[in-house]
Amino acid sequence: MPRLLEVEAAPPGAFGELEPTAPPLTDAQGRIRLSFSRIDTYRTCPRKFRFRYVDRLPTLPSPHLSFGTSIHGALEAFHDRKLPEQPTEDELLGFLFEAWDTRGFEELPRQEQLAYYRHAQQVLRRYHARPWPADRTTAATEAWFEVPFAYEAVVVGSIDRVDVDADGGLHVVDYKTNRKARSRAEVASSLQLALYALACQHLYGSLPRTVALDFVVPGLTVTVPLDDLDLDAAREAVLVTAAAIRAERFETLPNRLCDWCDHRTVCPAWEGEGDDAFGAAVATAAQLRRRLHREVQQLRELEAGVARIAAERGLDT
Numbered sequence: 001m002p003r004l005l006e007v008e009a010a011p012p013g014a015f016g017e018l019e020p021t022a023p024p025l026t027d028a029q030g031r032i033r034l035s036f037s038r039i040d041t042y043r044t045c046p047r048k049f050r051f052r053y054v055d056r057l058p059t060l061p062s063p064h065l066s067f068g069t070s071i072h073g074a075l076e077a078f079h080d081r082k083l084p085e086q087p088t089e090d091e092l093l094g095f096l097f098e099a100w101d102t103r104g105f106e107e108l109p110r111q112e113q114l115a116y117y118r119h120a121q122q123v124l125r126r127y128h129a130r131p132w133p134a135d136r137t138t139a140a141t142e143a144w145f146e147v148p149f150a151y152e153a154v155v156v157g158s159i160d161r162v163d164v165d166a167d168g169g170l171h172v173v174d175y176k177t178n179r180k181a182r183s184r185a186e187v188a189s190s191l192q193l194a195l196y197a198l199a200c201q202h203l204y205g206s207l208p209r210t211v212a213l214d215f216v217v218p219g220l221t222v223t224v225p226l227d228d229l230d231l232d233a234a235r236e237a238v239l240v241t242a243a244a245i246r247a248e249r250f251e252t253l254p255n256r257l258c259d260w261c262d263h264r265t266v267c268p269a270w271e272g273e274g275d276d277a278f279g280a281a282v283a284t285a286a287q288l289r290r291r292l293h294r295e296v297q298q299l300r301e302l303e304a305g306v307a308r309i310a311a312e313r314g315l316d317t
């Protein structure tokens, strides 16, 4: 069973550590190496794609990413267990403990970190309580794929889960940790799911019967049949994106996500605004204050512990 993870999907890092270098932009055959997230980034803003995958500027971990990584890790372990015995709720929470990715939370006060962890536990308890279709079994989790598109591109990634039904039909499931579920029409137009359907065909020799986004936070799975997907549009999106990257077309497209872009301070669209440098300084100062606060607390706890032990032994500190 394939279990590799796409490197760019796994942000690392203790405080101040940055994401590891992304995989190369082309493979050994000269094909543009894409993933859903790379295509999505290019379509959102080609300049952002360049900053991230050509210039290799680092990105920082975030609570949202680490929360998603942790939930994915726990669910992967949960569905990896072979039937007939499904893991208990306690076991699922144990998987969460093992998979918990602290990197995006390290700058948060302890109470906020705990709130994220408790929220994740609550989400997984609800997940565990769901009724499961009796005629489905898990065929693969984190199914790694590398799908070639002519000599132009190769799309890589991993499908969160592939189920098989009693008739041998395949069903693709991707977990989402957004707070709100998307509509059926949005799911049907998902480029990611269309690419996963093509990947399923490449891996197992047949297209899936259904594809689904499982919004684990609200606890809602939105499933659409294969016929609702536009696979030709997905193939076209891959080839058009690969051609544009090969032609080095990296125009700047300001958009509603610019405020969360890791590269805004170096982006020409925001040059001379001044606010960015100031905003970055304020954010860094806040991070340093939180770190200092945490370390002072640790120091006090340590001093109190040392004093306690010294008193028990009749020693001076």
Ligand code: SF4
Pocket: 045, 047, 048, 051, 252, 253, 254, 255, 257, 258, 259, 261, 262, 263, 264, 267, 268, 269, 270
């Ligand atoms: S700040 Fe906005 S316009 Fe600039 S690179 Fe990022 S997403 Fe693109």
